[in-house]
Each structure stands twice: as C-alpha cells, then as structure tokens.
Amino acid sequence: MRMAELVMGLVMGIFSIYLMWKSAELPIGWIAGEGPGGGAWPFWLAAGMLCSCVAIIFRWAKHVTPESQSDSPFMDRRSLKLFLLNAVAITVFIGLFHIVGAYGAIPIFLIFYLRFMGGHSWGLTSAFALSTPVITFLFFEIALQKTLPKGFTEPLFLPIFDFFY
Amino acid sequence: METLTLLIDGFAIAFEPLNLVLVIVGCALGLFIGAMPGLGSVNGVAILLPMTFLVPPTGAVIFLAAIYYGAMYGGAISSIMLGIPGASTAVATTFDGRPLALKGLADKALVAAATASFVGGTISVILFTLFAPPLAEVALTFGAPEIFALMLMAFATFVGLGGDDIPKTLFSICIGLVFGAVGLDIISGEPRLIFGGLPGFFHGINFLVLAIGIYGIAEMLWTIEVSQGEVMISQASVSFKRILANLRELKLTLKTMVMGSFLGYFVGILPAAGATPGALMAYGLAKTISKDRESFGKGNVDGVVAPEAANNAASTGAMLPMLTLGIPGSPTTAILLGGMVIWGLEPGPLLFVEHKEFVWGLIASLYAANLFSLLINIAFIPAFIWVLRLPFTILAPIIFILCIVGGFVPTMDMHDVWLMLIFGVVGYLMRKLNYPMAPAVLAIVLGPLAEPALRQSLLISGGSFSIFFTRPFASVISVLALILLLLPVAKLLYEKYLK
Structure with a gap:
C-alpha cells in the first residue's frame, strides 16, 4: 500500500505537469480588454494539482497517512x-x-x-x-x-x- | 400566503397523471437502486439521467428527484439485510441496523428506517417550502463575484468539513475543475486541452462520463473486491401485524427522529457536506444524548432512526442551494443540476421568477415522493429482500451494462464510453488510496460555471482579487470560504500546541 501511495502521487504529479504544459498552448497571462487568457484557469488548477501531489509525497515520506504506514499489499x-x-x-x-x-x-x-x-x-x-x-x-x-x-x-x-x- | 398559493399550484402540477406516474416509478426505481450494494442515489440519478429526455423538463426533474428520494430510503435496506451500505449515506445505518437484523429483528430495523426517512423527509420539505423563496430573493442580487465566492465556499467546505485527507481533496477538486475546462474556451472559442487531438474532446467531458465512471464502474469494482463473493443474507419475516407493532414502538424514538431531521437538513444545505456527514453526525449526537449509550452498535433502534432521518432531510436540504443559488449541496444534486442545465432550466435565483411552475411542481412532488417512498418501501420490503438474494454475479453484469449504455446515450459517442472506463479504473485505484472522489464530480459540474464567474469578476476589477472582499455578500462568503480553507491548519495548530 505504501509503494502504491508513492507511485500514484508521482504519476499524478507528472500528469499535472503535462496538464500545465497543455494548458499553456493558450495564453495564461492577462490579455488587455479580455481578462485572463484562455489557458490561465486550467494552468493554475494544474499547478494546484502539482502542489497537492508534492504535499501527498511529503506526507508519504513523513509516514502521516494510513496508506503510507501500511505494509499490506495494495491488492492481494x-x-x-x-x-x-x-x-x-x-x-x-x-x-x-x-x-x-x-x-x-x-x-x-x-x-x-x-x-x-x-x-x-x-x-x-x-x-x-x-x-x-x-x-x-x-x-x-x-x-x-x-x-x-x-x-x-x-x-x-x-x-x-x-x-x- | 403567496407561498401557500404557489404550493397549491405546485400540487396541481405534481398530481398531473404523467408526473404522478413518474413520482411512483421514480420512487420504486430509487428504492431498488439505493438498496443495491454499490449503488446509491448518485448512481441512480447518473445512470438514469439519459433516460429522461423523453418527458418534459418538469417531469424529468420530478422523476430524478423521486429516484433521489427513493434511493435515500433504499440505502438502508442492504445496510440492514447485508451489512453492506447501499450507499455511503447509509453507512451509519449499518452500525445498529445490522446487529438488529442478526438478532432476528430485521423487520423492526427496516420499518424504523422507513418511518424515520419519512419523518426526516417531511420535516425537511416543510423547511424547504418556508425558506426557499426568501433565499432566492437574496440570491437575485448576486453578480459574478458573489457567484464565484459561493463556488469557492462549496469547495472550501470539502476541505474544511469533508474529513478526508486535505491534499488528496484539493487534488480531487483541481482535477475535476481541469476536466471541466476541456473543450472550447468559452471566451476565445479556441480548442483547449484536446488530448491527442482526439475529436471527442472538442465537446468537452460530459459530467456524466466522470460520474458514471466513478459511481458506476469504480464503485462496482470496489464492491466486487470488498465482498469477494461472500455476501451474507439475513432472514426476515414481515407481516402487517408486525409492522403495526413496530410502528407503535417507534413513538419512543420520535425525539431522535426530529433531532436527526433538523440536523440533517442544515448539514445538507452546506455545499459539499451532504447526507453522509449529516447521517454520521446525527448518529453521533443520538449516541451522545442517549441514556443507553452502551447499547449503540449492538442494535439500538435510535441508532437506525437518527441517521435515516438525517440522510433524508439532508437530501432535501442539498436541493435548496442547488435550486436557489445554482450550488449543489451533494454529488447527486450536482448531477441534477447538470440535468437541469441540459433541459434549459438554469438553476439560480431567476428560476423562482421565470419557472415558478417548475419550482413549485418540484417542491410539491417532494411531498408526494416522500409519502410514496414510505408506502412502496414498506409494501415491497419482502420483494427487495428477494432481489438482494440474487447472486452478485447476476446483478454486477446488469449494472455494468447500464453504465456502458448510460455513458453512451447522452452524446452518442463511443469516445465517452472509453473515457468512462478509464475514469472508472483510475477512480477505483484512487479510491483504494483514499482519494475522495465526490469533490471531483462536484468540480466538473461547477467548473464551467466557476470559470466565467471568475473571469468576469477579474475583468470588472481590472485583474484585482480585491473585488471578492469589497462587495458586501461576496466579502462575507469569501471570508467564510477562507476560514473553512484554513480550518484544517487551525485544527492542526490547536492539536499540536494547545491541547
């Protein structure tokens, strides 16, 4: 279970980076007269996902969550x-x-x-x-x-x- | 007085032959769906939503609301008979319902659950009737900043009160919002997040695809793993005489039912809190105030009626912010909200002005749904028990077929079916690691509403976030949302330094 928690955190972290990169295909900054660019919303949300994944991995390393403390297999x-x-x-x-x-x-x-x-x-x-x-x-x-x-x-x-x- | 007149008009709509049939069929289907392990109101509404396109919008919402109500009643059936909650909302019912069934008192537990559901439902619909119109009037003054602040509060409630792992909850919210952003950018019209250039992504990700994936496929895979084919069935005998005797005994639990109803209703109103925490809180409170605390968990009827009254009351409470503010209070109302948008009924304060007949027809139908759910529940308890005796290897493929067909019908695109399978499998793996999935479903529904509200607000303020703290309603809601967001941090600091 412990290894699965880490793998999921890493995979989702990589997916978040991919989403940030994909969102940046549209402008992510401020456009005069139009407001935030079309990519800003998903870009910053994907950044939020990445921060969450970092927090998940940090908590995993600190053995905070029940999953990170568990030695039982992810699936028998x-x-x-x-x-x-x-x-x-x-x-x-x-x-x-x-x-x-x-x-x-x-x-x-x-x-x-x-x-x-x-x-x-x-x-x-x-x-x-x-x-x-x-x-x-x-x-x-x-x-x-x-x-x-x-x-x-x-x-x-x-x-x-x-x-x- | 005006409320009474509108309610009478509502009853005229609710008792139109087609709508009445839809209420009865919806309650019966909901009871069955709610009673099936692995399925709850959210699954029933999600799976059956595509089937409502044949009837007018009012009838469609009445049908789905009846399924919602019926499923809240039905969740208790498998909790009591199988020891497996039909839905997360019925988890607390298992604590004392199952021990009662094992003592040979399954009929007592089932009748108590049905009666408490009726009391909870009725009290909450009365509260709904009284408070919905004034709240709608206040909501009419809301602009883009207030709407975004409300959305923020909906998500903050998950973080502050959800009780799940905070980083995982935040991840779930963000991923749901990103999926809600797939498709064409609402302002520039440019394609956005079109993965692999697949044309299926141009129309965005339908919330149903995620909802059925998570609550259909993932939930079934979870149930198959948890039950491992070893589901124990309890014996129950039900007779009219025993039902009457059980009903007489329930007088003693009336206080607990009323307490559970009020608590459930107010927890239900909070966006994202919903029926599950409502039921668990009611169970906890019933145990705290009981003189016979020792018997809780061993078969105390109060332990059945408190959560059952609360989860039904919460289901009505969750409809209040959904109808008046366009903010769903639970995953099921999030799906109902999505359905209403499809039918051209934009939830929000204007709904009470522009579609009075729809709103009051729906409210009146809730009274009817409550009554029919009670009658159907008690009458069909033996039949539901028989269906639950069907081996899971018969129920499971039928549910899978419903999921696949239900995922295809809204867009008639196989792309969405494959996407649903991916969501289902990934959702199952994430659930095993305690990632809460409900925030993602809420987010994919609210995302397309939150993004334009944020962009409009920032456009008005020239890019300054201070707009959320300078307007009266927006500032109050934003501050509340921030408090909720900071609540886990405050709890942590309190436990570390002050306790």
Whole structure:
C-alpha cells in the first residue's frame, strides 16, 4: 500500500505537469480588454494539482497517512485476479460494441459473466443473455429512440425498424 | 400566503397523471437502486439521467428527484439485510441496523428506517417550502463575484468539513475543475486541452462520463473486491401485524427522529457536506444524548432512526442551494443540476421568477415522493429482500451494462464510453488510496460555471482579487470560504500546541 501511495502521487504529479504544459498552448497571462487568457484557469488548477501531489509525497515520506504506514499489499492475489477479470471483461465488452454492436456484445458479456465467472446454469444464462438485449432494444431504440452502436449487424435491424415504424 | 398559493399550484402540477406516474416509478426505481450494494442515489440519478429526455423538463426533474428520494430510503435496506451500505449515506445505518437484523429483528430495523426517512423527509420539505423563496430573493442580487465566492465556499467546505485527507481533496477538486475546462474556451472559442487531438474532446467531458465512471464502474469494482463473493443474507419475516407493532414502538424514538431531521437538513444545505456527514453526525449526537449509550452498535433502534432521518432531510436540504443559488449541496444534486442545465432550466435565483411552475411542481412532488417512498418501501420490503438474494454475479453484469449504455446515450459517442472506463479504473485505484472522489464530480459540474464567474469578476476589477472582499455578500462568503480553507491548519495548530 505504501509503494502504491508513492507511485500514484508521482504519476499524478507528472500528469499535472503535462496538464500545465497543455494548458499553456493558450495564453495564461492577462490579455488587455479580455481578462485572463484562455489557458490561465486550467494552468493554475494544474499547478494546484502539482502542489497537492508534492504535499501527498511529503506526507508519504513523513509516514502521516494510513496508506503510507501500511505494509499490506495494495491488492492481494485474489483481489488482483477479480479486478483484472472484471476490467478486461468490460474492456472487451466495450470493444465489441465497435464490431458486433451493443446487441451482439451484451449477450456475449452476459454469457461470460454469468456462465464462466458466476458459474450459473446454461438455462439461467440463456434467459438473461436473450432477454436483456431485447429489453434494451425496446427501451432505447423504440421507446427512447436512442440508437446504440450496431457494428456489422446494422443491416439485420432494418426489417425490425420497418416493423415498428 | 403567496407561498401557500404557489404550493397549491405546485400540487396541481405534481398530481398531473404523467408526473404522478413518474413520482411512483421514480420512487420504486430509487428504492431498488439505493438498496443495491454499490449503488446509491448518485448512481441512480447518473445512470438514469439519459433516460429522461423523453418527458418534459418538469417531469424529468420530478422523476430524478423521486429516484433521489427513493434511493435515500433504499440505502438502508442492504445496510440492514447485508451489512453492506447501499450507499455511503447509509453507512451509519449499518452500525445498529445490522446487529438488529442478526438478532432476528430485521423487520423492526427496516420499518424504523422507513418511518424515520419519512419523518426526516417531511420535516425537511416543510423547511424547504418556508425558506426557499426568501433565499432566492437574496440570491437575485448576486453578480459574478458573489457567484464565484459561493463556488469557492462549496469547495472550501470539502476541505474544511469533508474529513478526508486535505491534499488528496484539493487534488480531487483541481482535477475535476481541469476536466471541466476541456473543450472550447468559452471566451476565445479556441480548442483547449484536446488530448491527442482526439475529436471527442472538442465537446468537452460530459459530467456524466466522470460520474458514471466513478459511481458506476469504480464503485462496482470496489464492491466486487470488498465482498469477494461472500455476501451474507439475513432472514426476515414481515407481516402487517408486525409492522403495526413496530410502528407503535417507534413513538419512543420520535425525539431522535426530529433531532436527526433538523440536523440533517442544515448539514445538507452546506455545499459539499451532504447526507453522509449529516447521517454520521446525527448518529453521533443520538449516541451522545442517549441514556443507553452502551447499547449503540449492538442494535439500538435510535441508532437506525437518527441517521435515516438525517440522510433524508439532508437530501432535501442539498436541493435548496442547488435550486436557489445554482450550488449543489451533494454529488447527486450536482448531477441534477447538470440535468437541469441540459433541459434549459438554469438553476439560480431567476428560476423562482421565470419557472415558478417548475419550482413549485418540484417542491410539491417532494411531498408526494416522500409519502410514496414510505408506502412502496414498506409494501415491497419482502420483494427487495428477494432481489438482494440474487447472486452478485447476476446483478454486477446488469449494472455494468447500464453504465456502458448510460455513458453512451447522452452524446452518442463511443469516445465517452472509453473515457468512462478509464475514469472508472483510475477512480477505483484512487479510491483504494483514499482519494475522495465526490469533490471531483462536484468540480466538473461547477467548473464551467466557476470559470466565467471568475473571469468576469477579474475583468470588472481590472485583474484585482480585491473585488471578492469589497462587495458586501461576496466579502462575507469569501471570508467564510477562507476560514473553512484554513480550518484544517487551525485544527492542526490547536492539536499540536494547545491541547
């Protein structure tokens, strides 16, 4: 936990410097008749972030925060496995939106999560994997008229839209 | 008298068939969302906000306010039944609610929580009705310096009263404000902070992307790690006879409920304080004034009613500065404020003049939401318990799907969905290191309002910050904000040298 506190402080400090540099692409000083330049607000806020990171690292060095005093691991093996499994599953799920669209990605995600992560029966998995995209489609596309990504499955939906409209 | 007339008009709007349906559906959804571990009112409002674009703005806000109210009721359900707070606002309810459930008195705890929520909600809505219009009149005199001073005070409250690590709180505020500045500069129109030249950044970072990332994805990852699949469910039997008996016993706790309601309401009004500190303070006060302090933490009903009355009262209190000053008192009201801006309802003093029917319709709907939340809560306690028995491996993917779809719908841009995932993962890692996330969400909402107020103020004063200390209201608010900012330093010095 102690090392993680330091790493997070350093990474966020570097990110703050990047934000300051990026903000300075616009004027950060006073412009006559216009007031502060467009980059001033984010620049000084990023400077505030950097100062906070310096304070966080200083307090880490002084062992002030509970995290900087803790010898326990940031994540134990089981937590890391759970985190990675979920994070990767959501990443793949979002990635699939681009390829097979929302209505292809949702059943795949549910099958993976319910059957392989949750160990549920095929019957229950199928019920959720089939009903969730149908409910989502009816709610978003038909009731709210909000179009979700469909990837290469787009042409398959044309007859359905013809039916409803 | 005028207030009464306006309130009656408000009831006419709140009881329009569509609005009434929205109140009932909102309360039921809110109860369910609030009861789910890992989700609270802020998650419910954030996830369901995109779904309100089908109804008129008044109905949309009424719907979200009902979800907010329902979720405040529902948070207690998983605190009592699972020992996992449905939201941070229900943390204090766990202290005595869970021991009551383990003693086989879950129904008593659930009825006490629902009744206290009703009392807290009702007292706070009455206070809201009485104090909202005069505060709005004062707020009408506010210009850019006063508005910026108020924003400063909102952030200073987090620093002074938030109770979190100060440098981490400041970092969270600053990063939220920087993210709020992404997009086109409001004055020059030039692109600003366009990372990697990605076109998705030109329209700025929608506050929902950050809110769902933090309160949806990050919170779920956190719950999955904390529960590790070992969530214990309590048995509860609920019958009409037992509910009546429990209600009769609650007379003894009325004093605690009223105390919690007043305390919660006034803590809720403070920008950034919100329902969580309100509930914790009420619990602490109830324990301090109790004659039976030893039983707190072991299943004392006062320990359930005090935080529950306070968190509901605070949720109404937080709406007061949001509607009258445009300053949200909690992350949920920050999201409500964002929603109102989307619907063309600019929160602030003019709202009470230009959109009277909206304001009073909303206030009246709070009375209705309070009543319906109580009825739905008590009637559906067995059903909620059944849903909570669903394995987390079924609930989690459904919540993830809601987050992803909810993040896509506002802008219809996959860029925002990826951004939401990044916020979720980074937010989870930061939360593990005790970085408070609520200030970042508040900041991304307030940032686009604070920046023009600051720039206009400085333009008026020719670049001098003295403008914040020379106008009556601005100077009082600025001094208060500075006191709050310096409070941690004063505490530190007191503890080091005087204690």
